[in-house]
Amino acid sequence: MIKLVYCVRRRADISEAEFFRYWKEEHGPLVKSVARDLRARRYLQSHTTAAEVNAGLSEGRGLGSPFDGITEVWWESVEELVAGSASPEGREAGRRLYEDEAHFIDFADSHLFLTEEHEIFDFTD
Secondary structure: OEEEEEEEOEOOOOOHHHHHHHHHHHHHHHHHHHHHHHOOOEEEEEEOOOHHHHHHHHHHHOOOOOOOEEEEEEEOOHHHHHHHHHOHHHHHHHHHHHHHHOOOEOHHHOEEEEEOOOOOOOOOO
């Protein structure tokens, strides 16, 4: 599996509450509606919480301010991601997602990259 990790920051003109509401209640269903066109297998949003704790953790390491959250999207392979993005339906889905993201994401202050997971431990079992 390959995973896209998208570290997002909200636009400055949108409140934190509206950002999280829009991302989950408007954008999330849109992503779900085009997932098959993109050949995506899984989609997850992680919204930041505990602002005071986040600030302390960042300051303790000399880091910049935390992101507002991350999106994770999984594909079976890089080839599946490329094929889904290259199809006419995938290109249209990508256009729709980009236009919607422009409503709430600060593109210049957000980052994305592809990853491959390597589990080190899982104590939840």
